Amino acid sequence: MENYHFKVNLKGMIDLLSNHLYSTPHVFVRExxxxxxxxxxxxxxxxxxxxxxxQIDIEIHPGEDHPTLFxxxxxxxxTEDEVHQFLAQIGQTSKRNADGGExxxxxxxxxxxxxxxxxxxxxxxxxxxxxxxxxxxxxKPDGTYTLNKLKDRVEPGTRVYLKSKTGFDTYFEQKSVAxxxxxxxxxxxxxxxxxxxxxxxxxxxxxxxxMNTTEALAYGKSVLQQDYLDAxxxxxxxxxxxxxxxxxxxxxxxxxRQKHRVYAKNMLLxxxxxxxxxxxxxxxxxxxxxxxxxxxxxxxxxxxxxRLELVRTDLGNCIKNYLxxxxxxxxxxxxxxxxxxxxxxxxxxxxxxxxxxxxxxxLPFETTxxxxxxxxxxxxxxxxxxxxxxxxxxxxxxxxxxQGICVINGGYVHDSDLIEKMQWIDPxxxxxxxxxxxxxxxxxxxxxxxxxxxxxxxxxxxxxxQPYFCKAVIKKFEPHHLPVLYTTSEEALYLRTTTQTAEEVxxxxxxxxxxxxENQVHTETAQLCFNYHNPIVQKLINTTDNQLQKSTIxxxxxxxxxxxxxxxxxxxMNLLNEGLTxxxxxxxxxxxxx
Amino acid sequence: xxxxxxxxxxxxxxxxxxDVKIEILEEAIRIADTLQDEERGFYARMELTDTAxxxxxxxKVIPSFSWCLAQLDKAPEYYHEFYLLWQYKWVxxxxxxFPQIQQDQIEDTFNDxxxxxxxxxxxxxxxxxxxxxxxxxxxxxxLAHSCFEAWLEQPRDDLSDCYACELTAQAEHLLHIGxxxxxxxxxxxxxxxxxxxxxxxxxxxxxxxxxxxxxxxxELANEFHQSGMRLIGQKQGFLSTIAHHMKYLTVVDPNAAIxxxxxxxxxxxxxxxxxxxxxxxxxCSILLKHLDPETIATMQLPDHITSxxxxxxxxxxxxxxxxxxxxxxxxxxxxxxTHQINALKQKYGNATTPHLS
Numbered sequence: 001m002e003n004y005h006f007k008v009n010l011k012g013m014i015d016l017l018s019n020h021l022y023s024t025p026h027v028f029v030r031e032x033x034x035x036x037x038x039x040x041x042x043x044x045x046x047x048x049x050x051x052x053x054x055q056i057d058i059e060i061h062p063g064e065d066h067p068t069l070f071x072x073x074x075x076x077x078x079t080e081d082e083v084h085q086f087l088a089q090i091g092q093t094s095k096r097n098a099d100g101g102e103x104x105x106x107x108x109x110x111x112x113x114x115x116x117x118x119x120x121x122x123x124x125x126x127x128x129x130x131x132x133x134x135x136x137x138x139x140k141p142d143g144t145y146t147l148n149k150l151k152d153r154v155e156p157g158t159r160v161y162l163k164s165k166t167g168f169d170t171y172f173e174q175k176s177v178a179x180x181x182x183x184x185x186x187x188x189x190x191x192x193x194x195x196x197x198x199x200x201x202x203x204x205x206x207x208x209x210x211m212n213t214t215e216a217l218a219y220g221k222s223v224l225q226q227d228y229l230d231a232x233x234x235x236x237x238x239x240x241x242x243x244x245x246x247x248x249x250x251x252x253x254x255x256x257r258q259k260h261r262v263y264a265k266n267m268l269l270x271x272x273x274x275x276x277x278x279x280x281x282x283x284x285x286x287x288x289x290x291x292x293x294x295x296x297x298x299x300x301x302x303x304x305x306x307r308l309e310l311v312r313t314d315l316g317n318c319i320k321n322y323l324x325x326x327x328x329x330x331x332x333x334x335x336x337x338x339x340x341x342x343x344x345x346x347x348x349x350x351x352x353x354x355x356x357x358x359x360x361x362x363l364p365f366e367t368t369x370x371x372x373x374x375x376x377x378x379x380x381x382x383x384x385x386x387x388x389x390x391x392x393x394x395x396x397x398x399x400x401x402x403q404g405i406c407v408i409n410g411g412y413v414h415d416s417d418l419i420e421k422m423q424w425i426d427p428x429x430x431x432x433x434x435x436x437x438x439x440x441x442x443x444x445x446x447x448x449x450x451x452x453x454x455x456x457x458x459x460x461x462x463x464x465x466q467p468y469f470c471k472a473v474i475k476k477f478e479p480h481h482l483p484v485l486y487t488t489s490e491e492a493l494y495l496r497t498t499t500q501t502a503e504e505v506x507x508x509x510x511x512x513x514x515x516x517x518e519n520q521v522h523t524e525t526a527q528l529c530f531n532y533h534n535p536i537v538q539k540l541i542n543t544t545d546n547q548l549q550k551s552t553i554x555x556x557x558x559x560x561x562x563x564x565x566x567x568x569x570x571x572x573m574n575l576l577n578e579g580l581t582x583x584x585x586x587x588x589x590x591x592x593x594x
Numbered sequence: 595x596x597x598x599x600x601x602x603x604x605x606x607x608x609x610x611x612x613d614v615k616i617e618i619l620e621e622a623i624r625i626a627d628t629l630q631d632e633e634r635g636f637y638a639r640m641e642l643t644d645t646a647x648x649x650x651x652x653x654k655v656i657p658s659f660s661w662c663l664a665q666l667d668k669a670p671e672y673y674h675e676f677y678l679l680w681q682y683k684w685v686x687x688x689x690x691x692f693p694q695i696q697q698d699q700i701e702d703t704f705n706d707x708x709x710x711x712x713x714x715x716x717x718x719x720x721x722x723x724x725x726x727x728x729x730x731x732x733x734x735x736x737l738a739h740s741c742f743e744a745w746l747e748q749p750r751d752d753l754s755d756c757y758a759c760e761l762t763a764q765a766e767h768l769l770h771i772g773x774x775x776x777x778x779x780x781x782x783x784x785x786x787x788x789x790x791x792x793x794x795x796x797x798x799x800x801x802x803x804x805x806x807x808x809x810x811x812x813e814l815a816n817e818f819h820q821s822g823m824r825l826i827g828q829k830q831g832f833l834s835t836i837a838h839h840m841k842y843l844t845v846v847d848p849n850a851a852i853x854x855x856x857x858x859x860x861x862x863x864x865x866x867x868x869x870x871x872x873x874x875x876x877x878c879s880i881l882l883k884h885l886d887p888e889t890i891a892t893m894q895l896p897d898h899i900t901s902x903x904x905x906x907x908x909x910x911x912x913x914x915x916x917x918x919x920x921x922x923x924x925x926x927x928x929x930x931x932t933h934q935i936n937a938l939k940q941k942y943g944n945a946t947t948p949h950l951s
Contacts, residue, residue: 510660512703515695
């Protein structure tokens, strides 16, 4: 049996890389620098000589037809064997050494592939520190290459010449290359030179992850052009990560995608990486330098594995601990942060008991008495009422406010979770979920004599409303000017929506919806509560004109639906039309009779 | 009111799939309907169908989906069919979850979908894929098998599930017929993080757990459990996957399962998708049998939720399904799963449990 190698279509692979794997053609700059960095690191390791200092030089030659990029490093270089080897390794990315590190040569090959996105020929001159002659390698995207031993003596290290292919000249403009080189490599721990008319060093003096809070905030302002609320030092020993978390000065939506600027061993990996901080930390953006996490094939993100999860927790704890110490150290700052980011702090508190206890009283909630903090709610009320949906809150908002009852709108993400959690944390606190129907139950009942006078009226109202799954009651409540209150539960509302929808869909789905709803137990139907204190209702009860009474009840019902933004079913629409016509007719007749 | 509509739609676009988003969209729909604005109504309902589906609130999917479908039928030149047919797959997948819905209604729906696919020139690949679950629920193994084969024979097109979802579905089928190793091989690209989507691999790990324990791979099971739950976190709409994880924990570390029962019970209680509810309650019911009363007393559960109540619910749901399907699938599943967990507990109960962080 013989072993054969099948050929991979290199052009196809390059196409795949450029279209799917890398986010922009600029990555060839990154890959070239990365190769130099890896070569320098390998030489440092090999020599173990503190006097050796790595260096990378970059230059652009304008050229006659197309510009050429030249990059040189004084790293470990490749031997002739290694040059053959690295080409054989193209595409083989997960190969690892015995010591668990990534294979230097294997990675080299993949990095070089990205150069073919912008160039038709790569010239690669290298001399290994273990070899006494240099090698020139010329490779083409069709997978062919030539190799020459160099007669002239060259210093150990590697030089790459990359000539732009037609249509890609813009990626080789001096300004653009210098910008991208700085972008990726400004924090490398050895000099990175760009040769223009002069030699310019592109490195910056201090990396953000080495800065203190004041420096980091200043850096944020001048370089990132953002006046951040605060800066928190991040560290994870496990992932060998150091960084800075900036608290955003504006509120962000729950679950907004995080954008972190991440460096791997001082080289910029991505400036929009997510998943490095816990999900709840969406109010922060960060700059991180990571040494101990494994990269995916594209080298633009990390493997989302258990190790990353632990690092994420570490980094999250840094933010958490910082917030906790603020309670004592700088409550004013904490208040500023909470005012802007209470949503994410709420998210955090739902799953973290310690934080919950620290922050719950500071957090704002929407209530029938306006937006107030939990401590304000608790100060004046021994019992905390809340609704679990925005819709229910809206139904009772006006009524509860008129009666001075404080009800929290628990319909927003996390709010009802937090309130329900309160009683587990503090057993002395009484919380009660309240529904619109319960609010109406708290209204004052009529005295027996009043019940007598309203008996026939309510009986009639119930007969009229029964086809609409709605019950009629009469009570006394504030504000007086409100004649009726329509309340509904989630179940009743669902029933209403499905019956309404069933009128408009195909017979098949109409029958399916009938089946879904027919066996539901209607524990709570909608309810129309008349206000005994309201003058119109008083007149309505006392009128002897049955027809007028009937159409007014119908109209009050339809009006209540419209005020609550409930779209009308066909039958209700008919009620509205008929009722209006009748009332208009009646009015005009009265006019005539005068 | 139009402003309010836009405001609500904007709010909803920033929210994760869940009850809050559902409510905001429902309010937006009520406004669109009040304005008699069909286009806005259509747009908001499409969003609601998406959200309700991913949040596991399937009872809300049907009205909003079928309303949109009716609009498409009314004005086929005005609306595009593609995304509706995509949502139609969810409807097919979930329809059997309602024991109230009759067999012939389910079959009519499958036929309606099939006709529409043919009418618009789409492959029948999803039709057969969705039918596998239906066939399994009716214990019709021949139909399940022929649908599985037909599914893979039909060409892929835009209406097919994404590659990651299809691999997960294939793996689940293989697990269902007891071929763990084949399932592992099929799902390998998912586990190596080469393919993924919004729900994969979240839902991929769960179904592997019990089969892995049965196949003497507790370490891999533990790894899968950690990876799966890490992705699901607190998210809504993963109840049936969580049920798998709870069954697994009942075997290796029942105390660790308590947290999941506490955290997801409220979602299960209001769920109208009864097969999912059944799966979750069955897992709870078995878990409670493996906890001592003192531990159960410490659980943070609503007062009326007792072990006996959950057992009753499981039985009641099973009866409802079996009655409709004219089979004993659900009753058998209760007995089978209970026995399976007991056997696994015997096997692993005294051995050292895999390390759980």
